[in-house]
Amino acid sequence: MSPKVRVALYWLASCGGCEESQVDAISDKIDIISNLEIVFWPVAMDFKKEDVEKLPDESIDVAIINGGVRFKEHVEMVKLLRRKSKIVIAYGSCASWGGIPGLANLYDINEVLSKVYSEVPTLQEKGVMPRPKSVTNEGMEIELTEVLPMLLPLDAVIDVDYYIPGCPPTPETFLKALETLLSGNLPPRKSVIGASTRALCEECPLNKTKPDKVLIKEIRRIYNTKIDPSKCLLVQGIPCLGPVTRGGCNAKCPRVGSPCIGCYGPLDKHIDYGAKAISFIASILDLNDENEIKKALDNGIPDPAGLIYKFTLPASRLKVNLKRGEHK
Amino acid sequence: MSSEYEPKVLMFTCNWCSYAAADLAGTSRMKTPHNIRIVRVMCSGRVDPQFIIEAFAQGADGVIVSGCHPGDCHYMEGNYKALRRMLLLRKLLGQLGIEPERLRLEWISASEARKFVEITTDTAEKLRKLGPLKPRLDYVRKIMEEVVK
Numbered sequence: 475m476s477p478k479v480r481v482a483l484y485w486l487a488s489c490g491g492c493e494e495s496q497v498d499a500i501s502d503k504i505d506i507i508s509n510l511e512i513v514f515w516p517v518a519m520d521f522k523k524e525d526v527e528k529l530p531d532e533s534i535d536v537a538i539i540n541g542g543v544r545f546k547e548h549v550e551m552v553k554l555l556r557r558k559s560k561i562v563i564a565y566g567s568c569a570s571w572g573g574i575p576g577l578a579n580l581y582d583i584n585e586v587l588s589k590v591y592s593e594v595p596t597l598q599e600k601g602v603m604p605r606p607k608s609v610t611n612e613g614m615e616i617e618l619t620e621v622l623p624m625l626l627p628l629d630a631v632i633d634v635d636y637y638i639p640g641c642p643p644t645p646e647t648f649l650k651a652l653e654t655l656l657s658g659n660l661p662p663r664k665s666v667i668g669a670s671t672r673a674l675c676e677e678c679p680l681n682k683t684k685p686d687k688v689l690i691k692e693i694r695r696i697y698n699t700k701i702d703p704s705k706c707l708l709v710q711g712i713p714c715l716g717p718v719t720r721g722g723c724n725a726k727c728p729r730v731g732s733p734c735i736g737c738y739g740p741l742d743k744h745i746d747y748g749a750k751a752i753s754f755i756a757s758i759l760d761l762n763d764e765n766e767i768k769k770a771l772d773n774g775i776p777d778p779a780g781l782i783y784k785f786t787l788p789a790s791r792l793k794v795n796l797k798r799g800e801h802k
Numbered sequence: 803m804s805s806e807y808e809p810k811v812l813m814f815t816c817n818w819c820s821y822a823a824a825d826l827a828g829t830s831r832m833k834t835p836h837n838i839r840i841v842r843v844m845c846s847g848r849v850d851p852q853f854i855i856e857a858f859a860q861g862a863d864g865v866i867v868s869g870c871h872p873g874d875c876h877y878m879e880g881n882y883k884a885l886r887r888m889l890l891l892r893k894l895l896g897q898l899g900i901e902p903e904r905l906r907l908e909w910i911s912a913s914e915a916r917k918f919v920e921i922t923t924d925t926a927e928k929l930r931k932l933g934p935l936k937p938r939l940d941y942v943r944k945i946m947e948e949v950v951k
Contacts, residue, residue, distance in 0.1 A: 797899030
């Protein structure tokens with residue numbers, strides 16, 4: 475019997491959805507599980523940082539990391555895991571490009587903290603900010619990790635070998651990626667594994683209802699539009715991001731009449747996902763008068779960054795709202 | 803410091819109208835500001851928003867996209883496409899901390915050398931007042947470098 479594949483799983487700023495999808499994918503695949511030896515998985519098993527530190531360098535075959543880099547502790551942990559692992563995989567949208575928490579980069583970190591700790595309604599005492607150091611009732615001094623001024627995707631901190639996209643990646647995507655990894659026939663480094671190389675529209679069942687040239691007079695939003703789930707959403711005026719988003723999820727959202735929000739991220743040739751999305755949305759809007767266009771955009775896309783950078787802002791070319799911090 | 807600052811402006815001109823206007827301005831010996839760097843494209847509709855975002859990310863202080871007047875596009879409606887893209891892109895740039903005025907869309911026909919000069923001069927002047935983008939980009943770069951260190 476060949477030796478087991480040694481795997482480390484770790485989470486950064488994430489919601490736990492990635493773990494759910496990992497468990498969903500392999501919980502009934504005994505042949506895969508019996509091939510894996512888990513050496514680190516804080517969410518489910520009792521390992522500590524020291525356990526990883528004790529391992530020899532490059533002794534972990536694969537480290538699968540999800541979530542974006544938000545705290546100093548994250549930086550430390552991923553650097554440690556990088557040193558101990560042969561292959562590092564960014565799992566899910568947050569690790570790959572920052573994900574939804576990455577939208578915090580539109581604001582200064584102090585604005586974010588004050589929003590969370592002093593503005594939102596709470597039953598606790600308001601305005602108590604996290605302190606890096608504090609003393610407990612027993613007189614013990616404890617340290618809390620510091621928050622970074624911006625959220626970063628994993629590859630901004632360490633070298634990442636492969637990406638598995640999705641929010642979360644579907645179990646099928648994870649299984650496909652595992653198959654690729656276990657086959658020993660590894661694709662070129664830095665590539666996206668487990669997903670398609672083509673746009674989502676290609677695998678969408680509604681694609682056959684999409685005309686050659688989509689033209690819309692109005693951009694609609696889902697909260698006040700009655701959607702016909704049997705027709706391409708673009709034709710109905712909904713900005714579905716299928717044309718610019720990587721396929722591989724089997725069109726889970728458009729299949730049930732909900733637009734693609736772009737969680738599988740950019741295709742291989744994209745430099746900037748959001749700019750590409752702007753390009754195609756502007757192309758299907760069939761208006762030529764400046765005021766009419768402005769009106770359509772204001773009604774249909776009140777928050778462009780939230781629509782087109784929902785998962786990719788920290789990995790975009792500009793990464794943040796540049797007017798933050800000292801420039802505010 | 804601010805008196806030394808000279809903005810860098812990237813300008814996309816379409817082959818059929820605006821580039822011809824720039825050419826005419828040159829052959830007519832009109833004076834254009836040295837801040838402008840011209841990239842000739844076949845049509846303003848060819849200008850991918852990625853180019854503009856990339857330009858800002860690499861340190862341009864302003865971008866001008868110019869094409870034929872509405873109705874005059876050599877490819878029928880490329881300039882309308884450019885118009886829609888720029889309007890949406892401008893909204894996005896505002897959210898990313900880049901003043902929407904830094905991205906300008908202008909219609910300049912082949913004979914409007916004077917308009918070409920006026921627009922480029924005016925853009926350079928306005929950007930001088932707005933100040934450089936570089937410190938903002940440097941600030942982000944510094945944060946990232948410190949994190950990786």
